[in-house]
Structure formats: structure tokens, C-alpha cells
Amino acid sequence: MTHLVWFRNDLRTADNAALIAACKTASQPDSAGGVRACFILTPAQWQEHDWSPARVHFVIAHANALAAELAKLGIPLSFIYAQRFSDSLTALEHHCRQHDVCQIHFNEEYGVNERRRDKALKHRFDKLGLATRKYRDQTVAPVGDILTGQGQPYSVFTPFSRRWRSWVEEALPAPHPVPPPRHADIKPERITDISEGFKEAPPALVETGEDAAHAQLERFLSEDGSAYKEQRDFPAFNATSLLSPYLANGVLSGRQCLSAARQALAMGGAPEGLQTWINEIAWRDFYIHTLYHYPRVSMHRAYKPETEALQWNDPKDHFEAWKTGNTGIPLVDAAMRQLNQTGWMHNRLRMVTAMFLTKNLFIDWRLGEAYFMSKLVDGFLASNNGGWQWSASTGTDAAPYFRVFNPVTQSERFDPKGEFIREWVPELAKLDNKRIHDPSKGGVIPGGYPRPIVDLKESRKEAIAKFQALKN
């Protein structure tokens, strides 16, 4: 009898609830057996979920790395090819028959299609007499466990984070260990080809492998922690952890990050910086919890239903200019070009560009959300959707509709010397530190660089008026 671990959004051997549970169960006398693993490639489903080529390359590389790590532990990982989630269940059933599987273990995912798939799987396997075991492993605090005094999910981050922190203090969540090696000589399988439509990807942003992820975590935490709090909002400083690709694809868990950060705190690391970063881990949990409690946000629906009535502008040329980084607003263009060329964008700039699209251009946040997914190596439904709905003022703890970032002011504040703009918009490189934030204001605009496609002041007023009108 074999225990099968189905890896999906958890491409790691360390701190993996499903893996450790399968290994433990398999070594108990009453249900002893072997442990196998599988990963199902569903390129058509990835396409439908707007996965980026960068993310597909990352996932394939880390699926291969996982197969190699598991082989060292004596666990064979099979790659199964399907197109969509619906096909994957048939393939999985076939795989289970072939390998005499009695139990399948996996960690939960919370997108609506993933949930439907897992529900269908349980239904199907129940009929076959195969056991399905699922684990709440994606968050630090299990989804459903962080509720208000009234037993309701939180809709505002700050009270959520207070409850989350006290939960952490009480539960002291510790990462699961890597399971002990089982004795078997295994040659790992390997995926060598990338599916059509995902071939063209930017160069890898971070190194491949679980070890590389942990090395980067250690490096980040060993740096001067106070710099994170002071510098993280300045895109030119590269002061962020750059762990998001690993987190988004489960190479690293939030629990591992939190545990390492708490250890750094105990060793006397700069408390403000580390606490600020722990807050980001809480944000990640908050958005996953929100996705769990409100499946509609993964069905192209707004968290705040009343905002569904907004009449967004026809995207047309403005959307194209935004996507390609030709809006005439230097910081927005620099950010979009960074995204297009690297598959990653600095967090502050995600807010600035999202706010510009949804408030100044008044284009539907869903279009921006999908475009980000189609480019980001760290595209993660819960965080990406949460961030977009925050920016668009349609989400949980949303930015008040009248709080509209002025991208030029943000530029002056967070890229004061224009270093980030100069890197990504080279045609503006020669402008001085004042003019570079808004070249259209006085003087000659360097050749080829567009004039702003929208009036910031006017469009801001119009957006506020449209939100105001919702209340009547």
C-alpha cells in the first residue's frame, strides 16, 4: 500500500504538513507502506489562471529541484501531464491504480477552481474507496482560526494582525522537519520541456532550489534589520527580501519566514525592521484568509459588492500605454517596464501603478490584476487580488476612495534622486532631480517620451466623484 503526496503550491520538503503526515502514516505498523509523490502539469489551466512564463519557468525548475530532493529522501516523484484541473483527476486516478495507492495527502489551496477540483477529487476517491487527507498548511495561522469576538472573519487588517500576533504568541508555530530519509535508490524524474505559450520568459530573478531560498532568507535576516523599515519603500535601494517568488510557489512557507524572523529577534536583531517584516507575513495570511472566507474575490467579484456598480472606462489605448510603460508619468512607466522585463515589481510601485490604472485612468482593477498575473514570477492569487482590490478601493480594509496616490508626489518622495526612473526610463536619464518626476512641467520633453496621457488633477477628481456617487 502506498501513500501518495500530491504537491501543488507547496514545492518544498521542509515544513510540509502533507509530506510529513504521509511519511508518518506510512511508517505506522497498522498502515505501513511506501511513500510516493506526484506533481501534475496543467498548462491549459495555468493559461486560464493567467500564469506568467516567468512563473511557469520558476515552477518547473523548482518541481525538478523538489524531485531531486525527494529522491535523496527515498521518495520518488512522478510528473503527470494533464491540460486542465478536470483532466488531472482522471490522470491522478490512473496513477493511483498503477502504484497501489491507498491514501492521497495534499495541502489545501483556496482559489475557487482549486477548491472545486479538490472537492471533485474527494467525491471520486470516496467512491473508489481511496482516502483523501488534506492539510491547512498554506498560512501561518490556519484559515478559519482567526476570527473576531463575534466569530466573523476580519475585514480590516489591523485588528486581524493583532489577533494573528496573539495567536502566534500562544501557538508558537514551529516548522515541520524534513522527513527522515527512507532507504531507496531513486533516479529523479525531470521535466525538460516548457509548454507552448510559456517559452519566452525573463531571466531567472532568484536562484533555484529550497536551499537557495533558505540562504536568501538567512542573508536577508542577517542584514541590518533597521534598513528594512527605513528603506523598503525606496525602489532604488533593493531593500526588500526578494523572497516572494519562493513564497508564492511554496518553496518557502510563511511559517518558516516567521520562525526565522522570531529567532533573529531573539538573537537581538533590529526589532523595528523585523517587526515590520513580520507584518508583511501577516498581510499574506490576511489575504489568504480573506480568499478562504470570501470565494467571490477569486470569481472576478469585488469584496465590496456595492462597487460592482462602477462604470469603468473602456480600456482602449490608455490600457496599452499603461501596460507598455508609456503613460508619460515617469515612475509609473519605470515600474511597468521593470515588471515587463524582469517579472517582478517593487511593492510600493505595485500600489502606485495600480492606483494610477484604477483611479486616474479609471480602468477596471480586474484588467490590472490579470495583467500583473501574466507577468509576475511571484503572481499569487490571494495577495495579487488583495492588493489590487485595496488599490481600487473595492476590497477588505480598502484604501478610502478619496485617498488617491499622486504618482508624481510618490515619485518625489520615494525616488527623490530619480535613480529608479533613470534605470528603467533611460530616455529621461539626463533630466535633473527635479524635472525627472514630471518632464511635461516646463522645458522640453526628451524625444520619444510621451506627454502624460491623463490629467492627474482632473482624473483624480472624477474618480472620487464616481465613488461618491455610489453612496447615493
Add this chain to the structure above:
DNA sequence: TGGCGTTTAGC
């Protein structure tokens, strides 16, 4: 995880 027009303290 603001912006902006207005008021007001302080020089």
C-alpha cells in the same frame, strides 16, 4: 501603506 485647499502659529 494621502492629497489638497485652507487656516494659523511663528517669524
Add this chain to the structure above:
DNA sequence: CTAAACGCC
């Protein structure tokens, strides 16, 4: 006169 501080959007 200028730059915080204020209050509304």
C-alpha cells in the same frame, strides 16, 4: 511671509 496643522475629499 512661510510652513506646519487642519479638515474635507
